Amino acid sequence: MCYFSFFRKSVCILCLVAILSCQKRPEQQDNKELNPTIETVAQKKVSIDSIKKKLVKDGFQVFDYVDEESGDTILMQQYFIAFLKRGPNRSQNKKEADSLQKLHLEHLGKMYKEGYADISGPFGEDGDIRGITIYNTPTQQIADSLANLDPMVTSGRLTIEIHPWWAAKGFSLR
Structure with missing residues (x-):
């Protein structure tokens, strides 16, 4: 038993020495x-x-x-912030609304993957402004076109309001 205790201590010391030397x-x-x-x-x-x-x-x-x-x-670079607002057509049943939500998230994922959108997310309240997406495009027209391809927008469940927005390159959220 004493041998195993000595062996275990030796291995621990060797590991410690190896870590410190690196x-x-x-x-x-x-x-x-x-x-x-x-x-x-x-x-x-x-x-x-x-x-x-x-x-x-x-x-x-x-x-x-x-x-x-x-x-x-x-x-500083100009981005475009899209406010996703409650749309006029909110009469979808739960199954249709869930399907639109899935397509909406796929659209936002595609925008992010292709480099057109940098950040998106819903608001934590049940107001008229439902969420935002920040588009990384050269013009407001391009951002507007991309935002209006969102299935939630084409269905009328959401509408888009876009504004120019400036942010410093290389800074992250904290």
Whole structure:
């Protein structure tokens, strides 16, 4: 029994040593992680410039500015926010409504997968505005066309109201 206890402790110690030896110590970390250099700032600027050029080439509206606090260049892009509103035709029975909901979710999934929509979701109340989708398209006309292909909209269960909306590239929800 003593032998097994010794063996178990030895294996634990060896595992601990192996784990610790694989971790980077602060002095081993890449200096770019700890102190951004002019080169990394320049690469970031080139990256923002290249993103901006591509967006403009593809027909998107953009602008940039320098954040005074951080010194970072912030690239803003125009998106289109679609408000999905309660439509005039809400007389479907439960089976039809459930089928439309399934097709609606498939449509939104397709928009996301193809890169046309970045985020969608319902509101948590039973008001006239039922949900939103943020379209990542160059024009409001394209966003409107895509939103109006939604089976919930074509059935009249929902209607669409679209507005231009600006957001910074690369920022995520918190």
